[in-house]
Amino acid sequence: MQIWLFLRLVLVVALAAPVSALPQTSFTLDSAEEATRRVYPNIVRPSIPMGGHIRAVRDQPYAQTEQGPLSLDIWRLNDELPRPVVLIVHGGGWEAGDRSMESTLAAELAVRGWVAVPVSYRLGEAGRFPAPLHDLQSALRWLRDNASRWQLDLDRVAAVGASAGGQLAALLGARNDAGVRLSAVVSLDGLADFTDPQFISAQARQPSAPTRFLGGTYASRPDVWRAASPVHQVGLHSAPTLFMQSTAVTPVLPGRELMRERLQAAGIHSEVIALPDSPHTFWLFEPWFSAVVKNIDLFLARWLRRPPSGPSS
Numbered sequence: 001m002q003i004w005l006f007l008r009l010v011l012v013v014a015l016a017a018p019v020s021a022l023p024q025t026s027f028t029l030d031s032a033e034e035a036t037r038r039v040y041p042n043i044v045r046p047s048i049p050m051g052g053h054i055r056a057v058r059d060q061p062y063a064q065t066e067q068g069p070l071s072l073d074i075w076r077l078n079d080e081l082p083r084p085v086v087l088i089v090h091g092g093g094w095e096a097g098d099r100s101m102e103s104t105l106a107a108e109l110a111v112r113g114w115v116a117v118p119v120s121y122r123l124g125e126a127g128r129f130p131a132p133l134h135d136l137q138s139a140l141r142w143l144r145d146n147a148s149r150w151q152l153d154l155d156r157v158a159a160v161g162a163s164a165g166g167q168l169a170a171l172l173g174a175r176n177d178a179g180v181r182l183s184a185v186v187s188l189d190g191l192a193d194f195t196d197p198q199f200i201s202a203q204a205r206q207p208s209a210p211t212r213f214l215g216g217t218y219a220s221r222p223d224v225w226r227a228a229s230p231v232h233q234v235g236l237h238s239a240p241t242l243f244m245q246s247t248a249v250t251p252v253l254p255g256r257e258l259m260r261e262r263l264q265a266a267g268i269h270s271e272v273i274a275l276p277d278s279p280h281t282f283w284l285f286e287p288w289f290s291a292v293v294k295n296i297d298l299f300l301a302r303w304l305r306r307p308p309s310g311p312s313s
Helices: 003-016 030-036 098-113 130-145 164-175 198-206 209-213 222-227 257-265 291-302
Strands: 054-065 069-076 085-088 114-118 152-162 184-188 241-245 269-273
Touching: 003 291, 054 098, 054 130, 069 098, 069 130, 085 098, 085 164, 085 241, 098 114, 098 291, 114 241, 130 152, 130 164, 152 164, 164 241, 184 222, 184 269, 184 291, 198 209, 241 257, 241 291, 257 269
Parallel strands: 085 114, 085 152, 152 184, 184 241, 241 269
Antiparallel strands: 054 069, 069 114
16 A cells, blocks of 8 residues: 555544544554554664663653643753753644653754753643643743753753644744744644645645644634744744655645745745655654754754764764
């Protein structure tokens, strides 16, 4: 079965389901690997680098919600140097996923000298827009308030997001109004424009996760759809942005080229890198994972200055 047919079937079934039928475990490393392996049987799940040169401090609460605390993890070299920060936002269609899915990416960035911070945010019914955006802004403020405790260089902060997390990271960087200025953003196959006409038409015919995330149809909530679209928030304050994208036909994720053009028109650097023959979940598996890490590291080094790295970078 061709990849686009397979992924289309999976997404139609998953995204058409009601929110109550989508537990947060519906998008995990195991489920992503199983689905991806059917089309790419030779994929490999990368392992976390071993050794005492990096440390991970998990489950740090940064905000309290009606559903309970929201937490983040901190991955960094085991030293006392102030280091630049990379907030990592997981994917899962705004309804599923978990920050632990990004632990290997966080560890690889930590080895290279960045303080990598995978973050949880509200999902599903509790996570209707703009709640996740507010959560990420709260996480950045928590990092600012705890900078001395964790030796964080808050003059050098970036965000990396995957899929739904890519949309949120790009929006965070386009707005750049959290009180902690982002110097760079990397979006891994994230949507940039909910108001794309073809996207609106597709959602009108078959409402799915984006319509649920935005609390209703475009016809009923056009201002919300626009406010959640990174492409419409670009301004002179926006962060340089790298879009890394798959060659998968589905899901349809519009707006990245238009956002790149608008950023460049505002005098802000942006680029798009497509990984050949890659699925939507490319950032989770080899043979694409190493290229993801390399490109993120190079892009961050350009805009945040490269920090001293660990022995195995």
